[in-house]
Amino acid sequence: MKKLRWLTLSGFAILVAMAFFATRTAAEPGEIKLIVPGVWFCEGDLANLGHSNNIIIEMKDYLIVVDANFPSGARLTMETAKRISPKPVKYVFDTHHHGDHAYGNPIWTKAGATTLAYVGVTEEMKRFEPTRWQAAAKGRPDMADLHLNAPEPPQQTFEKSPFILKDGSREVRFYFFGWAHTRGDGFVFLPKEQVLCTGDAVVNGPYNFTADANVANWPKVVHSAQTLGARYVLPGHGSSGGPEVLEGQAKFMTELHRAVADAIKQDKKLEQVVPAGTTTVYGNVVPAKTTLALSGSVKNWVGPFLPAQVRDTWEEIVQKTPHGDIQH
Ligand SMILES: [Zn+2]
Numbered sequence: 001m002k003k004l005r006w007l008t009l010s011g012f013a014i015l016v017a018m019a020f021f022a023t024r025t026a027a028e029p030g031e032i033k034l035i036v037p038g039v040w041f042c043e044g045d046l047a048n049l050g051h052s053n054n055i056i057i058e059m060k061d062y063l064i065v066v067d068a069n070f071p072s073g074a075r076l077t078m079e080t081a082k083r084i085s086p087k088p089v090k091y092v093f094d095t096h097h098h099g100d101h102a103y104g105n106p107i108w109t110k111a112g113a114t115t116l117a118y119v120g121v122t123e124e125m126k127r128f129e130p131t132r133w134q135a136a137a138k139g140r141p142d143m144a145d146l147h148l149n150a151p152e153p154p155q156q157t158f159e160k161s162p163f164i165l166k167d168g169s170r171e172v173r174f175y176f177f178g179w180a181h182t183r184g185d186g187f188v189f190l191p192k193e194q195v196l197c198t199g200d201a202v203v204n205g206p207y208n209f210t211a212d213a214n215v216a217n218w219p220k221v222v223h224s225a226q227t228l229g230a231r232y233v234l235p236g237h238g239s240s241g242g243p244e245v246l247e248g249q250a251k252f253m254t255e256l257h258r259a260v261a262d263a264i265k266q267d268k269k270l271e272q273v274v275p276a277g278t279t280t281v282y283g284n285v286v287p288a289k290t291t292l293a294l295s296g297s298v299k300n301w302v303g304p305f306l307p308a309q310v311r312d313t314w315e316e317i318v319q320k321t322p323h324g325d326i327q328h
């Protein structure tokens with residue numbers, strides 16, 4: 001009897017171990033990079049899984065994770081956090097309301113974490129949800145498996161910027177500088193270590209998504225973030241870098257706005273500048289072509305989203321309303 005029980009247990013243990021190794025292999029995230037002691041940057045697999053980047057910040061007794069990611073990304077980052085430190089994840093900060101940054105919220109709260117955001121994130125969810133969740137769940141098994149009809153809003157929000165978390169080992173500041181990528185854009189700054197996490201208000205590469213944006217105001221938000229004096233810049237998408245990422249992102253947005261404004265002034269028509277025809281980029285159906293070109297100095301930010309960025313900026317200028325406020 002005793003022996004049989006032992007056998008059963010060991011068989012079970014082997015199964016558990018196999019499942020563990022299988023998960024570990026599948027769960028190997030793109031890249032984990034130590035930025036400064038106690039701060040890790042996890043680059044998400046945007047091309048294949050639609051994931052955002054995550055940052056793990058070690059406090060004295062707990063961890064802070066920047067961005068909830070999609071549910072599958074949340075699970076990967078949770079696994080990474082366990083490997084990095086035995087401390088529990090106490091806070092998960094949603095930099096904004098987009099699915100790749102916030103739809104993993106229920107995964108984290110179920111594990112005991114508190115989801116945190118600038119109040120604008122909750123307001124954006126009220127504006128755009130649950131329509132977007134329900135559409136995205138059709139194409140994402142990690143969302144469908146949750147059997148939820150709507151995203152889970154952040155549990156704790158702040159209105160006054162910065163909101164500060166501080167303990168014996170570290171100070172972390174959460175900022176809102178205005179409407180850029182979305183009306184809820186939150187930044188995370190570690191003043192002593194000069195590390196800045198930007199969400200999608202700053203990306204390092206051709207990942208700027210302008211549908212919910214205020215393109216005209218975007219460079220101003222980045223300039224405010226620049227005054228913090230960050231040495232390490234950890235974007236929402238693309239690789240980590242330094243202050244040059246902020247500089248380039250602001251320049252790209254300024255050039256985009258100027259190029260579109262010039263075309264409008266020259267009496268061009270939108271159909272000329274952004275001809276008919278669509279393509280799918282990271283799951284978004286967007287116009288495929290544009291005749292506008294930006295300077296070589298911002299080429300890091302120019303890619304398949306450019307036609308959509310031009311169209312959104314065009315609509316924003318012509319309708320004299322931030323694009324996020326136009327029905328879309
Ligand atoms: Zn986004």
